[in-house]
Amino acid sequence: MRDLESEGGAPTGLVLPDADKLPGILLDLSVPHEDINDLVALRARLARDAEAMTLLGRCVTRFVRDMGEIGRAWEPPSFPESAGALGRFFHVYVFGAALPYVRAHHGERGIPEEVSRRTLADLGRQMAVHRRRCGTGGLLFPWWTALHFHGELFQLGRLQYQRARLGQRTGRAVAAAGHALGPGDPCLSLHIPDFSGPLSASACERSLALARAFFAEHYPEERYEIAVCDSWLLDPQLKHYLPADSNIIRFQDRFELAHQETTPDDGMPVGFVFGDPDLPVERLPRRSSVERAVADHLRSGGHGWFAL
DSSP states (O other), rough: OOOSSSSTOOOOOOOOOTTTTHHHHHHHOOHHHHHHHHHHHHHHHHHOOHHHHHHHHHHHHHHHHHHTTTTTOOOOOOOOOOOOOOHHHHHHHHHHHHHHHHHHHHHHHTTOOHHHHHHHTTHHHHHHHHHHHSSSSSSSOOOHHHHHHHTEEEEETTTTEEEEEOHHHHHHHHHHOOOOOTTTEEEEOOOOOOOOOOOOOOHHHHHHHHHHHHHHHHHHSSSOOEEEEEEGGOOOGGGGTTTTHHHHHHHTOOEEEEEEEESHHHHHHHHHSSSOOOGGGGOOOOOEEEEEHHHHOOOEEEEEEEEE
8 A cells, every 4th residue: 555656657566366366356355256257358358458557557546545544535437338348347457456455454454354355245246236237247336335445334244334424414413412523523324235134133233243343443543432324214204114123113213313305316215125226116016015115105315323
């Protein structure tokens, strides 16, 4: 991370994993098996493209320059559809080339190998989301995956925790509740990863216990006393559709509601629950209580907080 050339250059010794090593690296990152052959084949095309390799080097340089600093993650370049598979997969190569720097940062912080592995495996999860929604290989939201590789977000049991700062509205709500915190102070932003089983109360309790111990040990200079969540799962209208002992309602009950969005965003719950935010309402399946709740009442989200 410290071994960088001048602004705009590539990290000294930047190495794009070769075709023999790349499959193993991708498997370690939980990249779906059906994408691996394409990524290996496209690697040769990328390596022959001097302009693309220059862009790759610049992206890695920018990505690792502020490793671990909150809110300083790299902003991935976007590619038109005409860029094809290489455009869809380009960011995967950036994360692969940056991986030695990411692991070095985790090592400096004493991050356990298991936590590092499960955190970075979100790359594969997000590629699975891309294929589910788009029907092709690629990475739908590289800016989100960048948080994991930048040392800002960690998977600890069932939940993910992003090192963040309280916003204005939530910070004021926390201060009004009597906490010696307010806007701009540290907090942990909770995220609920897909493909991870039920959001059970026991899984959440175990995850929160892991988070309290993890951040106290590995980020002792940052005091995390408040957890926040910005999600449609916190919409109180869900209580009209789900039983009080359901996992979602029990998750809601952990939070104090700071504010609710007034602009509906139906695509958000539809995308998370059914996999495709563009599914028409009349085609939404009703296989579970959550699916029936979303199908029966599309809604906006809520933003809540609780004390750790």
